[in-house]
Amino acid sequence: MDSSRASLVTYLKLLAEAPHDGTPVVLETERALSLHFDLHATQSLMSRRDPNALVLGYTRAMMGFLLLHPEPARIGRISLIGLGGGSLAKYCYHHLPGAKVVAVEIDPAVIALRETFHIPPDGERFEVVCADGADYVQGREARPDVILVDGFLAGGMPARLGSPSFYEDCLERLADDGVLVANFLEDDEQIPFYLDAVRAAFGEGVSLALSEDGCNYTLFAWKGGAALPPLDTLLARAQGLEAAHPLKLRATARRLRQGRRFATERGWWQAPGRRR
Template sequence: MPAKSAPPLLVPPVVEDIQGNRILHFSAPEMQSRMNLLQPDALDLEYTRMMMAFLMFNATPERIAMIGLGGGSLPKFCYRYLPKAQIEVVEINPGVIALRDEFKVPKDDARFAILEADGAQFVTERQDHADVLLVDGFDRKGVPAQLSSQDFYDACYDYLREGGIMVVNLHLSDPQQGEFVNRIRESFGSSVFEVLDDDLTNSIVFACKGDRFDSLGDGATRRPDTLSKDAWRQLMPTFRVVAATMTLR
């Protein structure tokens, strides 16, 4: 079991409204989340649309866990467009959770919950395994050590159900980004691939506990029957990028 690290120094988040968008950040140059005020449930940043590409391999997940709330873009999208999924979001910073209403994050209910907890401890201690695990946890210095260690990625593998998918958002500018990807490969073996966003800012790493990635069927870039046309309009162009990347593996 990974050793529990000392509690990190939690920096209060800052919220600004700029040109029709609500932005959350910890330091002025680094934007953590962006919400379009006219379309609060839309995925405004490309990396978030890329992270949703797990739907190409499992269009009907029963349980989704997320580490990192930010402005709630991914939780809101999943809550609205995947109505049969149970969703748990783990956020260590109470200051971020306190902003949930400002970012139109749903209230907790029978299938949606936000937990104030350490994501590394969550995947180690929880017994109700997930089909999908989205890891998008950052502080003002980047990816916290407890969310990027070999022990953490090993615990993520164990936490997933057989056939489960982990999706991790990393920053390409992080000098340890390549090492983080290597650690994910160490935990998940050959069932790992990486996709870069258009402006070469984010690296989205997909890892599977199983063989879902071994073949990409023709239907992977067609709208799943369970997904609305509105959701598909947002995701389809990005899914094609992910599919093209997979063909180069």
């Protein structure tokens, strides 16, 4: 049986046997492993050939926070809300060796899959915490340079991760020049509400970029009130990072600049997922 037919058989088996109750399910094919909470969306995708690569476009877009740090190698702490298959957590751990990476995941069943997805064991530079991310950011014991929010359940993004109080807590938890990055589904009708809440907390330091796959929006919000660097500066940073981070950062730089309009002009949102 060729690999494409084997993958189809595996998917049909998933359709027949998935529990339909939000329990995480792993789909294994010859080339990849993927994590699913239902039959409609892929939560995480891992290449067997390169388990630490960022396969999904929105995950590469979220790494655009590198463009907002003049010296990314000096990033000391990264907090992730939502572990999933660990794509972002693994990438940050392996490609930013100076950073302590803490992933916060509410579902023990997801954490139980960490070995399946080659997620590192807990140690000095890596930790998985079983907790509600909205509660976690209320703590003050550490101040991350970056908070990445990619927390989803079977029904979508939990309401607490899009609430005004959550964004206020992220602002307080972040280091003085910290960056918040959040993943939104393209058709989420609450995006204008999230933007209002983020602007109320962070001021004008906000951008909303369409991911390269067109299925997600990536929110960037930064502390300190600094203006977003001009496109030439962002492109120069992207070029300097590309050898160590093959993430299509130059395209992300352009979307980051374009996203200032999405984040600041209230009239842009005509219908969910239809405005470019």
